[in-house]
Amino acid sequence: MKLPSILAASLVIAGCSPASPRFLGQAPVPVDTGPHAFDVYLLPGEAQAVRTNRAVLPDPDAVRTAALLAMAFPDDRTP
Numbered sequence: 001m002k003l004p005s006i007l008a009a010s011l012v013i014a015g016c017s018p019a020s021p022r023f024l025g026q027a028p029v030p031v032d033t034g035p036h037a038f039d040v041y042l043l044p045g046e047a048q049a050v051r052t053n054r055a056v057l058p059d060p061d062a063v064r065t066a067a068l069l070a071m072a073f074p075d076d077r078t079p
Helices: 002-014 060-072
Strands: 029-033 036-043 046-051
Touching: 029 060, 036 060, 046 060
Parallel strands: none
Antiparallel strands: 029 036, 036 046
């Protein structure tokens, strides 16, 4: 009975867009860059982008480029 509970908890946690420990406590800035959506976490001089949209086998280079754009101009791209 423990295995289904652990599996369910893991799926719920995996559905979030958690920041790395360094960015905990920072509010994410939602950014859409082309077909990709990110939550961008900001610190002075640093940024972290977590992709939030679903895509089956996305092109890693396209995701990397979109993430770099999202982190470079997060305030200019927010709705």
